[in-house]
Amino acid sequence: MPFSYFVFYDHGGRADLRLSAEDKSRFVDVVRATPGLRRALVFTPETAADPYLDDGPPPPLAAQLEFSEISALESALGRGGYLQVLAEPEVMPSLAGAQITQQAMLLRTFAVPDPVYQTEPGALPCSYLVSYPGPAEDLNAWLSFYITHHPVPMAKFPGIRELEVHTRIDWHGFLPWPRANAMLRNRVAFDSEVALEAALASPVRHEMRADYKRFPPFSGGNTHHPFATLEITP
Secondary structure, three states, rough: OEEEEEEEEEEOOOOOOOHHHHHHHHHHHHHOOOOOEEEEEEEEEOOOOOOOOOOOOOOOOEEEEEEEEEEHHHHOOOOOOOHHHHHHHOOHHHHHOOOEEEEEEEEEEEEOOOOOOOOOOOOOOOEEEEEEOEEEOOOOHHHHHHHHHOOOOOOOOOOOEEEEEEEEOOOOOOOOOOOOOOEEEEEEEEEEEEHHHHHHHHHHHHHHHHHHHOOOOOOOOOOEEEEEEEHHHH
């Protein structure tokens, strides 16, 4: 089962924080050259209306780096590891002052009816990233219910191309940023922000909400953000 390393460059309330094209290109080049990388997704803000939620603007940059082995992930994040370059201030000057957090997680993928993207030429697919910080009163029961039940209605979203659930793990790494400790994240992906918004306006969204109300007790709420998604393969 593969592993994901998430990094979020949050605006921290600074509405003026914008990722420059030069910094995005540099970030992509760094990520693409990561030793042991299986796949990476680079996320930049998108817009899509959700009938139940409005969590404000997404972070100006986030990324999901996937590794087949935890050893490759931890090597890239280690003292002297390749990804230490991301901590150098000259790599991302346009996001100076961003609140950066990181988390490594176990990645579960779930089948969807039609996983073949039909994105328009020159456009990027759209991901909807959801985070549950927790805690749950009984984490084992909460995870069991979520992983067993919640992907079932999610997979019914019209036009869904990918469905992932990520759960937290213990891991070691030495990038100098605070660690997030979300108990779970999920990602659903669509051909475009228009396709995501259509899915969120479908009856499936109401089925999802009904299932959410059956979750075992937890606190911390959740956040939902849409992102244009650039896929990188080594």
